[in-house]
Amino acid sequence: MxxxxxxxxxxxxxxxxxxxxxxxxxxxxxxxxxxxxxxxxxxxxxxxxxxxxxxxxxxxxxxxxxxxxxxxxxxxxxxxxDRTHGWWEEYRGVLPPVFLDTAEVEHHATFLREVVITHVPGLLQTADYARAVYAYMMPGLPESELNPRVEHRMRRRAVIDSDNPTPYETIIHEFALRIRVADRNASLAQLLRILDQIEQGHATVRVIPTAQDGFAGAGASMMYTGGPVPHLDTGLRDAPTGTAFIDAEAQLAQLRTLFRKVEKATLDPVASQDFIHRLTREL
Missing domain, CATH: 1.10.260.40 (lambda repressor-like DNA-binding domains)
Structure with a gap:
């Protein structure tokens, strides 16, 4: 060929x-x-x-x-x-290839697990939240480049925000939920978005409270995606040169262990949902 x-x-x-x-x-x-x-x-x-x-x-x-x-x-x-021509291909030449690769991996995943410490997970972000993050991290980015990034992130949400969502579990640190990347209204809308996804059954969310003892996993952020067979699972982690795609079994085993370890520091899903509700009342 x-x-x-x-x-x-x-x-x-x-x-x-x-x-x-x-x-x-x-x-x-x-x-x-x-x-x-x-x-x-x-x-x-x-x-x-x-x-x-x-x-x-x-x-x-x-x-x-x-x-x-x-x-x-x-x-x-x-x-x-596979001859899938995914929606992400519309952004080829518009966004860096890693954006397309991430969407492709998520699209084919049988399940998704994520740990985030400093920001709300991309799959749960509102457009205002995503825009604020991109604008801050890449100051001076023209609207012609900012808009496609925000639009792409919103379209990624389809894997969990649909009639047949991919099973999605995420662990979010309280810090990420409290920090205001924009303003009060944007923060409230973001928390309500997370609660909506929980209530619809599209996301299982566990929160790590700031007061939790024994949590030293500030660098634990990662995504773990299930393949059609376990051997084809994929891990994604941020690296100095961009997002690193992990497929070596030894490294995947480390990510699975890390997820389970971080999970021990979380509130259970019901308590986490109540925790997020309390944060909305504070706003």
């Missing part, structure tokens, strides 16, 4: 998984390429996500890699044959 014009997180992940399967057997790239009647360059393009790969080739490679996990193989085949 010809090289893809645009790399996407989904294509890159498919290639990475095929490479992992090959490396687990000790097979060289040129040997795997020969199985497909290709050369080492073409194999490199497949494993880097630059070139697509057919369902038949995925199955042939899996068989020669002695992969017996049928669920994983079918999930990889589905990734290879």
């Amino acid at each position: 010809p090289p893809k014009r645009h790399l996407t997180a989904r294509r890159v992940r498919l290639g990475a998984e095929l490479r992992r399967l090959r490396e687990a057997t000790g097979m060289k790239a040129r040997e795997a390429a020969a199985l497909l009647g290709a050369d080492a360059v073409q194999m490199s393009q497949i494993e880097s996500g630059v070139a697509g790969v057919s369902a038949e080739r995925v199955r042939r490679l899996a068989a020669n890699y002695a992969c017996t996990d049928d669920a994983l193989i079918e999930a990889l085949v589905a990734m290879a044959t």
Whole structure:
């Protein structure tokens, strides 16, 4: 198949998984390429996500890699044959690729778990809240660039704000709920938005109170997304160079452990909902 014009997180992940399967057997790239009647360059393009790969080739490679996990193989085949042209593609060339990759990963997730300390989660933000955050973090950003960022964030909410929402759990620190990124009215609207999503069953929210003892997880912010099989879960964490997409099993295990550890410092969902109600009355 010809090289893809645009790399996407989904294509890159498919290639990475095929490479992992090959490396687990000790097979060289040129040997795997020969199985497909290709050369080492073409194999490199497949494993880097630059070139697509057919369902038949995925199955042939899996068989020669002695992969017996049928669920994983079918999930990889589905990734290879997916022709989804998601709404996020409308922003290609308008926003940095990481915006598109994040939306794509969320769209295909079977569940979403998130920990946030300093800001309300993007999937729960109002437009006014998102606008205030972007405007503050990127001063001088013209409206022509600010507006697409806010619009994109609002459209991301569709994964949880729909008739068939993706299961979503989030842990939010009290600090993020109290800080006024704009004004009193915007803060109140933001808290009411969170409560609305809870009441509709679109989000399970747990709050970490500021007074909680033994919480040293100020750097714990992350998102964990479920794949069609656990092996294809993905983690997202902020890094100095931007959002890092995590797919190595050892690192995913660390994120799962981190989520459970942070969860121990939270109020339960009912108490958290009551806590947010009290914050609205304070405003």
